[in-house]
Amino acid sequence: MLGVNRTLPEATAFIRENLRPAPAPLLPEITLFQAHSGSGLSRLGSIPYWAYLWAGGAALARHFLQNHEVARGLRVLDLGAGSGVVGIAAAKVGAECVICADTDPFGAAASALNAEVNSVGIKVLGEDVTCEPPPEVDLIAAGDVFYAADVAARMTRWFDHCTSAGITVLVGDPGRKHLPRHRLRLLAEYPVRDFGEGAGKPASTGKVFAFAPRIRAG
Numbered sequence: 001m002l003g004v005n006r007t008l009p010e011a012t013a014f015i016r017e018n019l020r021p022a023p024a025p026l027l028p029e030i031t032l033f034q035a036h037s038g039s040g041l042s043r044l045g046s047i048p049y050w051a052y053l054w055a056g057g058a059a060l061a062r063h064f065l066q067n068h069e070v071a072r073g074l075r076v077l078d079l080g081a082g083s084g085v086v087g088i089a090a091a092k093v094g095a096e097c098v099i100c101a102d103t104d105p106f107g108a109a110a111s112a113l114n115a116e117v118n119s120v121g122i123k124v125l126g127e128d129v130t131c132e133p134p135p136e137v138d139l140i141a142a143g144d145v146f147y148a149a150d151v152a153a154r155m156t157r158w159f160d161h162c163t164s165a166g167i168t169v170l171v172g173d174p175g176r177k178h179l180p181r182h183r184l185r186l187l188a189e190y191p192v193r194d195f196g197e198g199a200g201k202p203a204s205t206g207k208v209f210a211f212a213p214r215i216r217a218g
């Protein structure tokens with residue numbers, strides 16, 4: 001299958017050949033390579049998360065675009081970047097530097113291509129940073145990374161380490177099942193379009209939360 005073990009250059013070539021840049025749904029400030037009926041994404045064999053804008057990422061991007069001071073001047077990691085929409089929004093409002101990390105090579109490739117069409121500079125990482133110590137950033141912004149129980153547990157553990165190291169962690173999510181609600185403080189809500197929602201449907205609500213550091217007993 002095309003999607004298994006693709007290299008970054010192969011993923012980049014696939015996206016250039018089969019997707020088209022267009023303004024993101026309800027986020028016209030950002031252009032993203034988007035799938036169309038002829039894209040043939042089913043050939044990839046894996047779920048193409050990176051080919052869509054998710055409600056959580058859309059909410060974080062909107063949060064940065066409306067509140068520049070949240071990311072301006074900071075070193076930002078967009079974790080589970082997919083299209084890179086969150087990191088691109090942070091770069092647009094003046095983040096000092098932005099890393100878009102996604103373990104799917106197509107996510108890394110999409111982030112790089114989308115940054116290019118939006119004329120912003122980012123660095124992409126394909127490694128699983130959640131296996132490593134907290135990174136040297138000021139802010140981690142994670143859009144829609146609580147989509148499955150195992151991924152959610154892994155993210156929660158790593159965000160614990162990161163907040164203990166003094167890093168601010170912001171989470172964007174529409175309120176999915178595996179969201180660790182007891183660890184989150186709601187900051188803002190925005191009307192957004194979620195994965196698979198057509199323009200004819202009412203907008204969803206995308207929420208931005210702060211991930212709270214664990215309170216240690218004693």
Ligand SMILES: C[S@@+](CC[C@H](N)C(=O)[O-])C[C@H]1O[C@@H](n2cnc3c(N)ncnc32)[C@H](O)[C@@H]1O
Pocket residue numbers: 049050052053054055056057058079080081082083084085086101102103104107127128129130142143144145147151
């Ligand atoms: C639902 S998509 C969200 C994409 C984008 N943030 C958005 O909101 O539009 C979740 C992404 O997280 C990525 N992901 C899952 N586990 C990861 C990990 N440990 N490190 C980096 N990315 C990861 C997946 O490959 C996928 O692209």
